[in-house]
Amino acid sequence: MGSSWLILFLPLLSACLILFTRKSKGLSAGISIAAVWAAFALAAQHLPAALEGGGTWAISESITWISAGEWTFTYGYMIDGLSLIMLLVVTGVGGLIHIYSLGYMQGDPGFSRFFACLSLFMYSMLGIVLSDNFFQIFIHWELVGVSSYLLIGFYYRKNSAAEASNKAFLTNRVGDFGFMIGILMLVFATKDMMPAGSGAGDFRAMAAVITQGGWLDQTAFSVGGGAWTLTNEAFLWIAGALTFMGVMGKSAQFPLHVWLPDAMEGPTPVSALIHAATMVAAGVFLLGRIFFVYLPSETALLIISCIGAFTAFFAATIATTQFDIKRILAFSTLSQLGYMVMAMGLGGVDVAMFHLTTHAFFKALLFLGAGAVIHAVHTNDIREMGGLIRKMPLTGWMFLIGTLALCGVPPLSGFWSKDGILHLTAHPPEYANNWLIIWLPTITAVLTSYYMFRLVFMTFFGKPADEHKYDHAHESPVTMWAPMAVLCVLAVIGGQLVGAPETLESFRAVTRPPGTPAYEPIHADSHTVLHALMIFGIGAGAAFIAFSRGWVKPAAVRKMLGPIPKLFDNRWYVDDIYEWIVAKIQQNVARACNAFDQYVIIGTIVNGSAWTTRAIGSVVARYQTGSVRAYALLFLAGVAALLAFSL
Amino acid sequence: MITLEHYLALSAMIFTLGLCGVMMRRNVILVLMSIEIMLNAANLALVAFNKHMIPAADGSVGPDGQVMVFFTIAVAAAEVAVALVIAMLLFRRLDTVSVDDVANLRW
Numbered sequence: 001m002g003s004s005w006l007i008l009f010l011p012l013l014s015a016c017l018i019l020f021t022r023k024s025k026g027l028s029a030g031i032s033i034a035a036v037w038a039a040f041a042l043a044a045q046h047l048p049a050a051l052e053g054g055g056t057w058a059i060s061e062s063i064t065w066i067s068a069g070e071w072t073f074t075y076g077y078m079i080d081g082l083s084l085i086m087l088l089v090v091t092g093v094g095g096l097i098h099i100y101s102l103g104y105m106q107g108d109p110g111f112s113r114f115f116a117c118l119s120l121f122m123y124s125m126l127g128i129v130l131s132d133n134f135f136q137i138f139i140h141w142e143l144v145g146v147s148s149y150l151l152i153g154f155y156y157r158k159n160s161a162a163e164a165s166n167k168a169f170l171t172n173r174v175g176d177f178g179f180m181i182g183i184l185m186l187v188f189a190t191k192d193m194m195p196a197g198s199g200a201g202d203f204r205a206m207a208a209v210i211t212q213g214g215w216l217d218q219t220a221f222s223v224g225g226g227a228w229t230l231t232n233e234a235f236l237w238i239a240g241a242l243t244f245m246g247v248m249g250k251s252a253q254f255p256l257h258v259w260l261p262d263a264m265e266g267p268t269p270v271s272a273l274i275h276a277a278t279m280v281a282a283g284v285f286l287l288g289r290i291f292f293v294y295l296p297s298e299t300a301l302l303i304i305s306c307i308g309a310f311t312a313f314f315a316a317t318i319a320t321t322q323f324d325i326k327r328i329l330a331f332s333t334l335s336q337l338g339y340m341v342m343a344m345g346l347g348g349v350d351v352a353m354f355h356l357t358t359h360a361f362f363k364a365l366l367f368l369g370a371g372a373v374i375h376a377v378h379t380n381d382i383r384e385m386g387g388l389i390r391k392m393p394l395t396g397w398m399f400l401i402g403t404l405a406l407c408g409v410p411p412l413s414g415f416w417s418k419d420g421i422l423h424l425t426a427h428p429p430e431y432a433n434n435w436l437i438i439w440l441p442t443i444t445a446v447l448t449s450y451y452m453f454r455l456v457f458m459t460f461f462g463k464p465a466d467e468h469k470y471d472h473a474h475e476s477p478v479t480m481w482a483p484m485a486v487l488c489v490l491a492v493i494g495g496q497l498v499g500a501p502e503t504l505e506s507f508r509a510v511t512r513p514p515g516t517p518a519y520e521p522i523h524a525d526s527h528t529v530l531h532a533l534m535i536f537g538i539g540a541g542a543a544f545i546a547f548s549r550g551w552v553k554p555a556a557v558r559k560m561l562g563p564i565p566k567l568f569d570n571r572w573y574v575d576d577i578y579e580w581i582v583a584k585i586q587q588n589v590a591r592a593c594n595a596f597d598q599y600v601i602i603g604t605i606v607n608g609s610a611w612t613t614r615a616i617g618s619v620v621a622r623y624q625t626g627s628v629r630a631y632a633l634l635f636l637a638g639v640a641a642l643l644a645f646s647l
Numbered sequence: 648m649i650t651l652e653h654y655l656a657l658s659a660m661i662f663t664l665g666l667c668g669v670m671m672r673r674n675v676i677l678v679l680m681s682i683e684i685m686l687n688a689a690n691l692a693l694v695a696f697n698k699h700m701i702p703a704a705d706g707s708v709g710p711d712g713q714v715m716v717f718f719t720i721a722v723a724a725a726e727v728a729v730a731l732v733i734a735m736l737l738f739r740r741l742d743t744v745s746v747d748d749v750a751n752l753r754w
Contacts, residue, residue: 624752628749629671636666
C-alpha cells in the first residue's frame with residue numbers, strides 16, 4: 001500500500017470524523033486542516049522525482065473494485081506530472097483557504113458542518129485529480145457536484161442560496177449527461193482493443209489504443225450493411241465533443257455558465273476554493289487528462305477553442321457592468337477559465353495548466369480579499385464601499401497585487417501564464433486560424449484590466465460612499481490575512497518560479513501529454529513586456545479616467561453606447577432565455593403531459609374502467625333480490641339457456 | 648320390456664317434480680327435500696345409463712355409473728348435514744323457516 005492512498009482518503013476520513021466532533025469547533029477545524037495539509041505534504045514529497053523524471057514519471061496503484069463478466073472496474077490512483085501539479089494546487093490553495101475559514105466562519109452556527117463539507121469536497125476533488133480511469137473520474141465528478149451543492153447552499157435557510165445550489169447542480173447535470181454518453185462511447189469503441197487485465201476505461205490503456213496506427217480508420221459502426229459507416233475518427237470527435245459537455249458544466253463554459261455567478265451565494269471561502277481555484281478548474285484538468293481523445297480530431301479541438309474564446313470575451317463584457325464584488329470576480333473567473341479551455345483547444349496543455357496554477361493563486365487571493373471586505377462592511381455592493389484602503393491597508397494592497405497579477409502586469413505571475421496564452425492565440429494552429437481566436441483574447445485582456453480596476457477604484461479608493469459602513473470597517477484577524485499574504489507572495493513570484501526558462505522547461509515537460517504539439521514559450525523580452533503593459537494600460541487607464549478621476553461620467557458613456565451596456569447588465573439575456581425556455585416551452589410541455597396524464601391515463605383508462613365496472617354493477621345488482629326462489633328461477637333459466645345453446 | 652327411455656322419462660319427471668318443489672315451496676325443509684328428489688332423479692339417470700350404454704368388452708356391465716351414484720349420495724349426505732344446520736340456525740335467529748322471509752341478503 002503506497003502512502004499516496006492517504007492523499008485521497010485522509011480528507012474522507014476527516015469528513016467522517018467531524019460527524020462525531022460536531023460539538024467541538026476547534027477539533028473539527030483542526031482535523032480538517034490537518035488532513036488537507038497532510039495530503040499536501042504527501043503530494044509534495046513526489047515533486048523532486050517528478051521534476052527529475054520529466055514527462056515519463058508516473059506512479060500508480062489500483063485495486064479491482066467490481067468484476068462482472070467481461071468488465072472489470074478498478075479504483076486507483078495515478079500520479080504523473082499533470083496530476084501532481086493539480087494536487088499541489090488543490091491541497092496548497094485549499095489548505096490556505098481552510099485556515100482563512102477559521103477566521104471567516106468564526107461564530108457561525110454551522111462551523112463544524114462547514115469543515116466537514118470542505119473535507120468532503122477535498123476528497124471528491126482529489127479523486128478527480130488522482131483517477132486513472134473514466135468511471136472513477138465520473139464518480140468523483142459527481143461527488144464534487146454534490147459537495148459543491150452542499151457548500152453553495154450552506155446558508156440553506158436563505159432562499160436565494162437554496163435556489164443557487166439547485167441551479168448549480170442541475171446545470172452541471174446537463175453537462176454531465178453528455179459527459180456520461182461520451183465516456184460510454186469511448187469505452188465501447190476501444191473495448192475490443194484494450195489489453196487483457198486492464199480496467200474498463202483505463203486512461204493509459206485507452207490512450208495506447210487510440211494512438212496505435214490504423215485504429216482511427218477502422219469502422220466504429222455501420223448502418224444498413226455498410227451503406228452508412230462511421231469511422232473511429234469521426235466517432236472519436238463526437239465522443240470528444242460530448243465529453244467536453246462535462247467540462248462545459250464543471251468549468252462553467254458558455255452556454256452552461258449560468259450557475260457560477262449564482263454560486264456566489266455560498267460563503268466566500270467556498271467561492272475562493274471551489275468556484276475560483278479548484279473545482280471549476282477540474283474541467284480544464286480533465287481536458288489535459290484525456291487530451292489523447294482530442295489529439296487526433298481537430299474538429300473537437302476547434303469547438304473547444306472557440307467556446308473557450310467566446311466564454312472569455314462574453315464573461316469579461318458582463319463583468320464590466322456588475323456591482324456585486326463577488327459577481328465581478330465570478331465573471332472574471334469565467335473569463336479566465338475561458339482562456340484556459342481555449343488554450344487546451346489550441347493544443348497548449350502545458351500553458352493552460354500554467355495559467356490554471358497562477359490563476360488559482362491570484363483568484364483565490366482576490367476572493368479572500370473580497371471576503372475580508374464583505375466581512376468588514378457587511379455588503380457585497382461596491383457602490384456602498386469606497387476608500388477602504390485607509391481602513392484595511394493590508395487587505396487593500398494585497399487585493400491590488402492580485403489585481404495586477406490578474407491583469408498580467410510583468411513580472412507578476414499572471415503575465416507569464418496569460419501572455420503565454422496570448423502568444424499561443426497570436427500564432428494559432430492551422431485549424432483554429434480564425435478571427436475569434438486571434439482577436440477576442442486580446443480584447444478580453446483589455447476588458448479584464450478595465451473591470452478589475454473599476455472594482456479596485458470603487459472599493460478601495462476615492463471617497464467612502466457610505467460613511468456608516470466605512471466607520472465600522474476594520475482589518476481582518478490574522479487567520480484571515482496570513483493565508484492571503486502567502487497567496488499574495490505566490491501571486492507575485494509564482495509565475496517566475498515556473499516561468500523562468502529552466503523550470504518552465506520541466507513544468508512543460510511534466511504537464512504536456514505525449515504527442516501534443518510543443519509551442520514556443522514566451523520570453524520576457526521588451527516586445528512581450530511592452531505588449532502586456534499596453535493591454536494593461538488601455539484597460540486600467542480607462543477605469544482610472546472614469547472611476548478614479550471622474551473625467552468621464554460612466555453614465556454618459558452608457559448613453560453613448562446605446563443598448564450595449566444594457567445587454568451586459570442583463571448578462572446577454574442568457575438567463576432570461578433559459579427562464580423563457582423553462583417558463584414557456586418546458587412548462588407547456590409539462591402541462592401537456594400533465595393534461596395527458598389527467599385526462600387520458602387517469603381520466604379515461606384508470607377511472608374509466610372503474611366507472612364502467614360500477615355502471616354494469618349498478619344494473620346487475622338489481623337482480624340480487626335476496627329471494628332464494630328467484631335465484632333458483634334464474635339458475636334454471638341459465639341452465640336451460642346453456643342446454644339450448646349446446647344442443 | 649323396460650328400455651332406457653322409460654328410465655329417463657321417470658328421471659325427468661322426478662327431476663321436474665323436485666324443481667317445482669324448489670321453486671314453489673316456502674318451507675326451507677321442504678326445499679331441501681325437493682333438492683334431494685332432484686339429486687335422486689339424477690342418480691336414477693346415472694344407473695340407467697350405466698345399465699344400457701356402457702357394456703364392457705365381453706358384454707358384461709361395468710360399475711362406472713353405480714360408483715358415480717355412491718359419490719353423489721355421499722356428497723348429498725354431507726350437503727344435507729350442512730343445510731340442516733343452516734335451517735336450524737335460521738329458525739333460532741329469525742324464528743322462521745320460510746325462505747321468503749330470509750331476503751335481507753340483497754343489494
